[in-house]
Amino acid sequence: MPLLGADMEAGTLVEWLKHPGDQVRRGDVIAVVDTQKGAIEIEVYEDGVIERTLVEPGEKVPVGTVLAMIRGAGAGAEAASAASVPATDATGRPPVVPSPSAEARPPAEKPAGGPPPSRASGTEAVRRRTTPVARRAAAELHVDMARVTGTGPEGAVTLDDVERAAKDAQPAEVPQAADRSAAMRAAIAAAMARSKREIPHFYLSTTIDLSRALAWLSAQNAERPVTERVLPFVLLVKAVARALVEVPAFNGFWIDGAFRPGEGVHVGCAIALRGGGLVAPALHDVPGKSPTTLMAELRDLVSRARSGSLRSSELADPTITVTNLGDMGVESTFGVIYPPQVAIVGFGRIAERPWVVEGAVAVRPLVTATLSADHRAADGHRGGLLLAAIDRALLTPEAL
């Protein structure tokens, strides 16, 4: 069960789209999982053949639980079990208890170099210790060992732990819409509270003259059918991504007391949902994509976010978030960082205002760009450089 954001602890398997014996390739959607953010399509990170599925549709399991075993290309069955962390079954069968990765651990606990946390899971095959009586009790009480936190010596799961888990166990049900809205609120509350509790934010803002960018964009759009027109927001996102290549200190994660740069620039775009709440799925590899491509991807992303069918990588991968409340008439927005990211860039309304150009007042389309950044990861000086780089990128829209 991949971690689809810092606020996720568990997910419910809705259905398997691939089955034992099916060939899968990295990136294939193999399952649908229901979370507080709606149904998410789960992509696979390995090439191979599904050997067996370990979680049944309807089961709710914690992040880190192995969902299926995949036999790698050319590998025998033995290699398959060695290459994957086996999940426990409800009977607590002995050698299949996963390492602490079975717990809903914060991404900070993931191995080094694995910023997209979901990609890091499922590779360590360290056996977690469970005492014999704990194992027996788990079988009798129908406790899913993957749910149990070990508190004995060296993290061993003891009888007490199993009995506590049995007491705490809740029926695994697919949440209903009303529940989901409440669950999403709770998840946002947890993530944002954690952010404000742990992240020393600092805030910078600057006003950017968009006249060149918008003039270029109007010219481009004039030649396109209405359905393919590019919104200014896409240029802003692209400019942010371009700036991050120049100032990478804000592209990545704060994990285990250190900054880990993101692999690629994947910009999470905050999308408000109709029922309330929001998600910030990623546009992948933004610097290398044209505004046209990004526009198409953004449209797709927004419609899927609102229909509740995002992909796991879109939720797990963002290396920074961009939020835009300009549509609402807001002049500027200072966002709260989504951990473990280290920055969020906000844009307000693009409005025509007086602006001094070459000693004379002129009317220009302006936008206020803000940066909320994690002071542990970087300082104001670099923040200033980032905003300046965004400004500069928007001066040469043809290069975006």
Place this chain on the structure above:
Amino acid sequence: MATTAMATRRLTYRDALREALRDALTRDPRVFLMGEDVGRYGGAYAVSKGLLAEFGPARIRDTPLSESAFVGAGIGAALGGARPIVEVMTVNFCLLALDQIVNNAATIRHMSGGQFSVPVVIRMATGAGRQLAAQHAHSLEGWLAHIPGLRIVAPATIEDARGMLWTALEDPDPVLIFEHQTLYNMEGDLAGDAGPVDLDRAAVRRAGAQVSVITYGATVHKALVAADQLATEGVDIEVIDLRTLRPLDMTTIEATVRKTRRVVIVDEGWRSGSLSAEIAARIGETLFFELDAPITRVCTAEVPIPYPKHLEDAAVPQAETIAAAVRAIVAREPA
């Protein structure tokens, strides 16, 4: 019986042993005591002091320094209908009589098809703690507990020092009584009506919920000291005194393990091939699915017992090492 006769008395373990000897010598004219220096000297640990004057040289017999000879004589006397109590100065010396004990005392009932029994009682001192060095301080009772045909007991309390001898004498088969050297001076209260005790059951010396410390002899008291210390840390341990090392009272052992699910076995013998190994193996065989922690042992370092006090102390189980072993299996990670 008058209530005054019931009054509790304070006495030493040595006194209790002597009282048991006197009681046995008084009750049964077939009973006699023999061994090195048990008569005029009063016993190496002064257990039989005064008995020669009281019962005379026919029943309190000094022997030559030949364990094989006098243990063999005891076995012969038992076969002939007497009820001999043979004192061997220390378990290290009984190695000279192993042939008599293992090949004769333990086997004659079986080899005679049940025609002969050997109701001999052999007492010996065991254990370290008095700076008697390697040839006088080992704990070899675990070896003897390996032998079918013998019953091995280890009184750890004043009550058992007083009560085990008569029951041992009534047993038609050989019984070996192991008295730990450090216990002779231990003082304790004994009920006025104290008498024979059973040789079949282990005793719960302290009830507790979290860990069972299984031991016998002098380390029972070290375990009780550890229990007091651990109680101040919020760890509640049960202390089991085996009392009888052969046959083991598996009923009591199983009950305590089922209760606490964690076991520390403390054995002043060496770890390799020890009685503690036997107990651990049996728990593993029958109670595996009850265990909530690995079976743990605290044993003597695998060296001949050293003479210097600090090394001797370091070699054998102590209250602190017992407490540390307990802590290691109840250590809680933050939930």
